[in-house]
Amino acid sequence: MTQPLSLILxxxxxxxxxxxxxxxxxxxxxxxxxxxxxxxxxxxxxxTTANALSFLDHVGATDIPVHxxxxxxxxxxxxxxxxGAFAESGLGDLVLAPSLRHAASPDAIGWMAQALRxxxxxxxxxxxxxxxxxxxxxxxxxxDAYARIARIVAMGGSFAPLPPNFVRRGNVTPFAExxxxxxxxxxxxxxxxxxxxxxxxxxxxxxxxxxxxRMAAARALPRFGREVALMLNAPYHLDKPKFHTDxxxxxxxxxxxxxxxxxxxxxxxxxxxxxxEGTGIGAGLLLPDGAGSVEVMVRVKDTNAFYDRLFGDxxxxxxxxxxx
Numbered sequence: 368m369t370q371p372l373s374l375i376l377x378x379x380x381x382x383x384x385x386x387x388x389x390x391x392x393x394x395x396x397x398x399x400x401x402x403x404x405x406x407x408x409x410x411x412x413x414x415t416t417a418n419a420l421s422f423l424d425h426v427g428a429t430d431i432p433v434h435x436x437x438x439x440x441x442x443x444x445x446x447x448x449x450x451g452a453f454a455e456s457g458l459g460d461l462v463l464a465p466s467l468r469h470a471a472s473p474d475a476i477g478w479m480a481q482a483l484r485x486x487x488x489x490x491x492x493x494x495x496x497x498x499x500x501x502x503x504x505x506x507x508x509x510x511d512a513y514a515r516i517a518r519i520v521a522m523g524g525s526f527a528p529l530p531p532n533f534v535r536r537g538n539v540t541p542f543a544e545x546x547x548x549x550x551x552x553x554x555x556x557x558x559x560x561x562x563x564x565x566x567x568x569x570x571x572x573x574x575x576x577x578x579x580x581r582m583a584a585a586r587a588l589p590r591f592g593r594e595v596a597l598m599l600n601a602p603y604h605l606d607k608p609k610f611h612t613d614x615x616x617x618x619x620x621x622x623x624x625x626x627x628x629x630x631x632x633x634x635x636x637x638x639x640x641x642x643x644e645g646t647g648i649g650a651g652l653l654l655p656d657g658a659g660s661v662e663v664m665v666r667v668k669d670t671n672a673f674y675d676r677l678f679g680d681x682x683x684x685x686x687x688x689x690x691x
Contacts, residue, residue, distance in 0.1 A: 379408025379497030383619035393684035404475035408497040410457035420466035436475030437500040440550035459601040480509035496619035503553035524651040543649030
């Protein structure tokens, strides 16, 4: 049996970050989580860190350390004002009890460097579901540690008009997806930083819609069904007016599927560029290149199989009253 992948989960929870992490934790035979690093994004750093701790308490994974990272995008001292899209908590209608625990450290970048240096080279994979600020800072401050990363799997960016109505290229501006818009400089740095990247842009996440049948399947899970349903539905009020869809798009969990179930996707190897300024800041440009270091997920082969695997993994691990 192959050894589980060593992972660091980096994100800005956010409901879809938490659902992605929940999926990772449902695969203990395939994933060993070294720690979680938080970043400003959906909400401020103190909130994303508190949400991570509350989530770990809720699912019974309190042994995983949480390290607080960047409170603002690269080159900025303060974060931009939040838009309140997912309420003050960043979790929409999902309510988690406040954790009595605290972050293991306020220095995610230092911890990431230490963790990478203490593991054999190219054995640690990052699952990045928020702005890429922490990873860009790691590349700046500890390039030797950054070079030891095996792979980065990230959700972010958009490269073409988005389904289902194909009238805009981004979900936060007409041109840009939220994570890359929030810190375009970090995205540009990481995508061109020499470490292999598997990228799930909005182009592919918009092919995964949590329609009523899938919402019903989520609610029917033996444990945490209500929470999963709330996580799936959280962006619906944002997606509906912009894209006229019959459900919410599924963003961050897509990278978990790309990592563990690559057979679900068609990908394209490419060079990428992220626009740094102007009205198109955060927009992505893609040049197909068989020698490029970024593998871009471009199509979901079978959306029903994707959701069946997600719900099957969650049901298999989070059983009534115990963890398998």
